Amino acid sequence: xxxxxxxxxxxxxxxxxxxxxxxxxxxxxxxxxxxxxxxxxxxxxxxxxxxxxxxxxxxxxxxxxxxxxxxxxxxxxxxxxxxxxxxxxxxxxxxxxxxxxxxxxxxxxxxxxxxxxxxxxxxxxxxxxxxxxxxxxxxxxxxxxxxxxxxxxxxxxxxxxxxxxxxxxxxxxxxxxxxxxxxxxxxxxxxxxxxxxxxxxxxxxxxxxxxxxxxxxxxxxx
Amino acid sequence: xxxxxxxxxxxxxxxxxxxxxxxxxxxxxxxxxxxxxxxxxxxxxxxxxxxxxxxxxxxxxxxxxxxxxxxxxxxxxxxxxxxxxxxxxxxxxxxxxxxxxxxxxxxxxxxxxxxxxxxxxxxxxxxxxxxxxxxxxxxxxxxxxxxxxxxxxxxxxxxxxxxxxxxxxxxxxxxxxxxxxxxxxxxxxxxxxxxxxxxxxxxxxxxxxxxxxxxxxxxxxx
DNA sequence: CCTTTATTTAATCAAGCGATTAATTTGACG
DNA sequence: CGTCAAATTAATCGCTTGATTAAATAAAGG
Numbered sequence: 001x002x003x004x005x006x007x008x009x010x011x012x013x014x015x016x017x018x019x020x021x022x023x024x025x026x027x028x029x030x031x032x033x034x035x036x037x038x039x040x041x042x043x044x045x046x047x048x049x050x051x052x053x054x055x056x057x058x059x060x061x062x063x064x065x066x067x068x069x070x071x072x073x074x075x076x077x078x079x080x081x082x083x084x085x086x087x088x089x090x091x092x093x094x095x096x097x098x099x100x101x102x103x104x105x106x107x108x109x110x111x112x113x114x115x116x117x118x119x120x121x122x123x124x125x126x127x128x129x130x131x132x133x134x135x136x137x138x139x140x141x142x143x144x145x146x147x148x149x150x151x152x153x154x155x156x157x158x159x160x161x162x163x164x165x166x167x168x169x170x171x172x173x174x175x176x177x178x179x180x181x182x183x184x185x186x187x188x189x190x191x192x193x194x195x196x197x198x199x200x201x202x203x204x205x206x207x208x209x210x211x212x213x214x215x216x217x218x219x220x221x222x
Numbered sequence: 223x224x225x226x227x228x229x230x231x232x233x234x235x236x237x238x239x240x241x242x243x244x245x246x247x248x249x250x251x252x253x254x255x256x257x258x259x260x261x262x263x264x265x266x267x268x269x270x271x272x273x274x275x276x277x278x279x280x281x282x283x284x285x286x287x288x289x290x291x292x293x294x295x296x297x298x299x300x301x302x303x304x305x306x307x308x309x310x311x312x313x314x315x316x317x318x319x320x321x322x323x324x325x326x327x328x329x330x331x332x333x334x335x336x337x338x339x340x341x342x343x344x345x346x347x348x349x350x351x352x353x354x355x356x357x358x359x360x361x362x363x364x365x366x367x368x369x370x371x372x373x374x375x376x377x378x379x380x381x382x383x384x385x386x387x388x389x390x391x392x393x394x395x396x397x398x399x400x401x402x403x404x405x406x407x408x409x410x411x412x413x414x415x416x417x418x419x420x421x422x423x424x425x426x427x428x429x430x431x432x433x434x435x436x437x438x439x440x441x442x443x444x
Numbered sequence: 445c446c447t448t449t450a451t452t453t454a455a456t457c458a459a460g461c462g463a464t465t466a467a468t469t470t471g472a473c474g
Numbered sequence: 475c476g477t478c479a480a481a482t483t484a485a486t487c488g489c490t491t492g493a494t495t496a497a498a499t500a501a502a503g504g
Binding site: 246277278280281284285 | 451452453
């Protein structure tokens, strides 16, 4: 009589193992990456993530324990490798080529558009658990590499020495990262694009602007 | 017998008008600004906002209707004026002074630290209601002013002409805005600070870097 | 002193959330 | 062919959220 649309204890659950092993787990991680990058961990809904992965929310508990477990797995398995790649792009052994370095950095960001979103959501924000780990485990090392690069160029006489290396490094990071962080705005206001052709000119312009701005004076006027 | 801690229908509610008129409203707006900037509209909790303002959540319904009404009031009454001030800083009438302009912009950001947080939370993110309004009502006009400024300098022969004005404007905005957007990181990694003394040197460095990077060649080599 | 109006409260509601559970199916192994 | 572990589901639980409501109070006006 009441609630005819709801069948109580009728058919029941079940129907496993049609899929390849690890497929559900991977689908959940991919869906979680997109949802968490778009809405943040707090606002991301497990039901939506599971629905996008084509399974029920209970699978998250089965494969990852709870929401935090899913978040951790996403960080270590999909964010970590990309951050490591980004860090490696900054590691210059012999002769640092600013334009090549910028190109690697920018193209990694363009190839993983969820990364800037995730950083915005989970790092540039008060009181996130990921924030401290990001700063300690990646930003300080990456920033240190950048500062060392500036100092190296200063010592080589290619960059002027009257500018604090930390500030110069911050400026370089601003130029490289901001357009991706602010993509919803820069795309509409400045015509920012993320295809290879556009990025090539973009990197060339950035490198030239920065190099000219940092160039040591040719020992003439001033 | 059951639940001795909960007094059922004992004292009852009430106790109005001890405060100055408009005080509750202002307190709610201030608390909302801080909570929404810190956690985003979606994750901000009305109970927490009301608690911080020293009233009950029902006051939000009374003064603003619902959560959306509180959000709208916050945008028009506290965010709008600061954005207008920021836009006015970009409006140069006679002779544009890049360093003065940067100084105004940066100091406004430093004086309202909730603004970069709010932009990060509500603009640099997919599918927010404020995002479209921010872009149409502020970013496009502000960006246009910046682009016009670059073109003016190019026409005057102070900036080189072989660089797209839109890209040059985007680079300038990157330098000015990113350190504040990423403050949790830039503070720890690059020693970013927001007091007047530090910002003064910061603005001077940024202006010099940008001007030198954009300077038109003195009609010699290359 | 009585009435009225603006403000504020405690209590409650329905919806949505993360998490848990019992039931069920599939494949592997003997 | 029977047994068992792994994987999956529907259903449900407790909690938090945004919103609503009836009651209560202070001040103002007559």
